[in-house]
Amino acid sequence: MFTPYHRAWLARIGANTVAQHQLPENIAAVLAPVPHELRSSVPSLSSLGFEQTNLQTLGMHGGESAGQALLNDFVVRMDRYGEARDYPSLKGPSYLGVHLRFGTVSIRHLVNLALERVRAGSQGASVWLAELAWRDFYFQILANFPRVAHHAFKPEYDHIQWESGEHAEALYVAWCEGRTGYPIVDAAMAQLNQTGYMHNRLRMVAGSFLVKHLGLDWRWGERYFATHLNDFDLSANNGGWQWVASSGCDAQPYFRIFNPVTQSERFDAQGKFIRRYIPQLAGLSDKAIHAPWAAKPMELLAAGVELGVNYPAPVVDHAQARERTLARYGFLKKSGDQAGTAAEQ
Numbered sequence: 140m141f142t143p144y145h146r147a148w149l150a151r152i153g154a155n156t157v158a159q160h161q162l163p164e165n166i167a168a169v170l171a172p173v174p175h176e177l178r179s180s181v182p183s184l185s186s187l188g189f190e191q192t193n194l195q196t197l198g199m200h201g202g203e204s205a206g207q208a209l210l211n212d213f214v215v216r217m218d219r220y221g222e223a224r225d226y227p228s229l230k231g232p233s234y235l236g237v238h239l240r241f242g243t244v245s246i247r248h249l250v251n252l253a254l255e256r257v258r259a260g261s262q263g264a265s266v267w268l269a270e271l272a273w274r275d276f277y278f279q280i281l282a283n284f285p286r287v288a289h290h291a292f293k294p295e296y297d298h299i300q301w302e303s304g305e306h307a308e309a310l311y312v313a314w315c316e317g318r319t320g321y322p323i324v325d326a327a328m329a330q331l332n333q334t335g336y337m338h339n340r341l342r343m344v345a346g347s348f349l350v351k352h353l354g355l356d357w358r359w360g361e362r363y364f365a366t367h368l369n370d371f372d373l374s375a376n377n378g379g380w381q382w383v384a385s386s387g388c389d390a391q392p393y394f395r396i397f398n399p400v401t402q403s404e405r406f407d408a409q410g411k412f413i414r415r416y417i418p419q420l421a422g423l424s425d426k427a428i429h430a431p432w433a434a435k436p437m438e439l440l441a442a443g444v445e446l447g448v449n450y451p452a453p454v455v456d457h458a459q460a461r462e463r464t465l466a467r468y469g470f471l472k473k474s475g476d477q478a479g480t481a482a483e484q
């Protein structure tokens with residue numbers, strides 16, 4: 140469980156700062172020598188099979204200096220992380236995931252910076268520090284239980300009967316392309332497809348939608364994220380997907396099913412994030428934008444929204460999908476795995 144792990148993690152760090160490994164002055168001296176035949180002809184990226192990316196267009200830069208620039212930008216926001224991190228239209232998180240994933244920022248340096256703010260009484264820093272601990276938590280899950288890369292952490296969850304066949308494939312494509320008819324899910328997928336990043340709250344919402352609304356195997360979503368996230372990391376991605384599917388270590392219980400409309404109203408109340416990624420819905424009111432199918436025909440007309448024409452009708456009904464999921468996972472309750480009454484978040 141994460142809570143005792145986190146407690147032990149903090150105790151291990153204790154009151155001290157974490158030791159950092161300094162790079163030697165002359166780094167070239169400790170690197171393996173480049174073989175003579177490679178010196179004159181360094182292969183081009185395209186000859187190695189890499190394709191042109193849009194990272195430059197997005198203003199994303201690699202390397203240590205780019206990581207440091209993002210860190211400088213975040214340090215002054217760290218104290219507000221706790222309040223801001225859940226709202227996708229706000230600049231709440233650090234966006235350092237990609238640098239952590241490629242090692243262009245030092246995790247020990249980040250921990251020390253956060254600890255410094257925690258000691259000064261910053262709530263935001265302590266929430267952020269816990270996120271860094273989650274990263275380690277999932278590392279150690281993967282290291283100690285490598286089977287999670289292909290199987291549910293809780294083996295009984297591998298007996299769940301997922302949707303299959305043409306209908307399931309079509310639902311999957313609609314999810315990937317952001318055409319589910321649920322604006323918050325579609326905006327999240329548009330963010331991923333256009334930028335290679337998805338806000339953490341939306342990873343949970345879009346992930347949960349794939350598993351608990353569309354009834355699709357979490358591994359399908361895991362694979363899609365692995366291909367599209369710039370910060371893709373096997374342990375965190377697998378941990379995140381097993382969390383939404385409820386099959387993971389310390390995951391949410393299976394009967395807790397995110398309501399995408401409620402999540403949207405709560406975390407994107409004014410629809411700012413939705414409007415950014417789904418401009419054809421921009422003319423809807425702050426209320427209607429979360430569930431266009433429930434809007435009055437006059438409002439849809441005035442906003443230029445034609446369901447099924449320039450924005451899809453919902454691919455599933457929330458209440459029915461929820462019932463199907465409770466039935467799909469229901470055998471776990473009978474097998475005594477998770478007691479509890481159906482609850483909705």
Ligand SMILES: Cc1cc2nc3c(=O)[nH]c(=O)nc-3n(C[C@H](O)[C@H](O)[C@H](O)COP(=O)(O)OP(=O)(O)OC[C@H]3O[C@@H](n4cnc5c(N)ncnc54)[C@H](O)[C@@H]3O)c2cc1C
Nearest residue numbers: 232233234235236270274339342370371372375376379380
């Ligand atoms: C379905 C799903 C898939 C995910 N896939 C990945 C992935 O492939 N790679 C990845 O790094 N994170 C993944 N996460 C965790 C989290 O969403 C991202 O780490 C975070 O959104 C990255 O943005 P940030 O750097 O601005 O994070 P911040 O909020 O600033 O957090 C700082 C750092 O803490 C770590 N962190 C934060 N939350 C988590 C978490 N829940 N689990 C593990 N580490 C965390 C990350 O290294 C992150 O960069 C996933 C979460 C879910 C629900």
